[in-house]
Amino acid sequence: MPTRAPEPEAPTRADIHAPVPRRVLIALCATQITSWGVLFYALPVLLGDLTADTGWSTAAVMGAFSAGLAASALAGIAVGHVLDRRGPRLVMTAGSALAAVALVGVATAPNLWTFTAAWILAGIAQAAVLYKPAFAAITTWYGPERVKALTVLTLAGGLASTVYAPFTAYLAEHFDWRGVYLVLAAILAVLTIPAHAIALNPPWPQTPTETSGNGTAPALNRRQIITSPTFIALAAAIALAAFAMSTSNLYLVPLMTGRGTDTATAAWVLGICGAGQLLGRIAYAPIAIRTGPTVRAVAILAIGAATTLATALIAGPLGLVFATVILLGAARGAFTLLDATAITDRWGPNGYGTLHGILSAPATVAIALSPWAGAHLTAWTGGTPQMFTLLAAVIALAAAIILVERMAKGPLGNRHS
Secondary structure (H helix, E strand, C coil): CCCCCCCCCCCCHHHHCCCCCHHHHHHHHHHHHHHHHHHHHHHHHHHHHHHHHHCCCHHHHHHHHHHHHHHHHHHHHHHHHHHHHHCHHHHHHHHHHHHHHHHHHHHHCCCHHHHHHHHHHHHHHHHHHCHHHHHHHHHHHHHHHHHHHHHHHHHHHCCHHHHHHHHHHHHHCCCCHHHHHHHHHHHHHHHHHHHHHHHCCCCCCCCCCCECCCCCCECCCHHHHHCCHHHHHHHHHHHHHHHHHHHHHHCHHHHHHHCCCCHHHHHHHHHHHHHHHHHHHHHHHHHHHHCCHHHHHHHHHHHHHHHHHHHHHCCCCHHHHHHHHHHHHHHHHHHHHHHHHHHHHHHCCCCHHHHHHHHHHHHHHHHHHHHHHHHHHHHHHCCHHHHHHHHHHHHHHHHHHHHHHHHCCCCCCCCCC
16 A cells, blocks of 8 residues: 655754845845835824824824834734744735735825724734834744844844935925825835745744754743743833833934924934944844843843933033933844844744734833823923933833842853843
C-alpha cells in the first residue's frame, strides 16, 4: 500500500534567521514614512483650514483624532493575535486598504459624528500599519540583528513629519482640506498596499503551542507572562512615560512661546528636539550591547525625566535650550526602541505580536489622552513650565516602578538585569 508523502512542515523561528531580503526593510521604511505622515502628521497641518471650513472646534476635531488613537489601542491586541498566526503581510496589506478607505471617510464626512467615526476606523487601521506590526515583522525575521533593523526602521519613521508636514502644506495651497485628504488617501493606497503585499513575503514561523522555538523546552505561557509582576510593572511604566513624553512634545512650542519666544524660533526648538530623537535611536544599539534590559530602561527614563525637568527650568540662553531639547529628543528616540525590544529582551520573540499588543495598549490610550490632559494639567498646575515639571516626575515614577520591581527579585548584579 503506497504511503502518503509527509506534508511540509511550517517554518519555525530557527528557519527565519536566514538572510532576509533587503526589500523587506526598504518597504517597511517607505511605508512607515507614508503611513505616519498621512495618518498622524497631516492633521495638525490641516487643522486650521478644517476648523475654519466646518465650524467644528479644535477640541472637537482633536477629540475625534484621540478617539481614533484609543481605537488603535484596543485593536492592537487583536491585531497582535493575527500577527502571531498569519504574519505581517496580510495584516499590513489589509490595514493599508482600510486606512485609505478611512481617509476617504474623513475627507467626505458631512458632520462631526461621521468625521469621528472615520477617525475611529483610521485608528483601527493604524494598529495594523504603524510601528507595532512593523516591529513584530522585524523582531521575527531579523532575529539577533533585530536591534540594527529596528534602528533603521525608526530612523525612517522619524522622517515622516519632515516629509509629509511640508508636503501637506503644499497640497493645502492647491486644494481645500477635503481635497488634500483625498490626495493623501490615494498616495497611501498606491505606495503602501502593493509594498506590503509584495515585499512582506518571507516565511512566517508557526506559533509555538506545546514547545518553544527550539523544540526542547516548554513554551512560556502567555497568561503567566501578562499576569507576572514584571509585565505589569513594565506596562505601567511604559504607559506613564509615553503619556509624559507625548504631552511634552505637544506642548513644547506653547512652553517656548509662553516665555516670549517667537513662533518661528519655537518651531526650531521642536525641530531640534525631533533631530535629537534620531540621535537617540542611533545610540540605542551600542547601549543595548553593553547593558541589560532593566539598567537600560531605568537609564533612558532617568535621562528623559532629567531633560524634561531641565526644559521646564531653562529659559535661556537659546543655545542652552537647544542643547537641552536635543537630549530630551534623544531620550524619546531611545524610548521608542526600548518599547520595541522590551518583550524580546525579557521573554524572547515567541508570541511577540500578542504580547507587545497587550503591553503597549495602555501606552496608546495614554497617548490618546495627552492632548486633552495636557491642557487640563497646564491649568491645574498654573502654567506650562509647572506642567513640564509634573511630567518629569511622571517619567521618574516610571523609572522607579521598573527599578523597584527588579530589585524585589534581587540585586542588579548581572549582565541580564
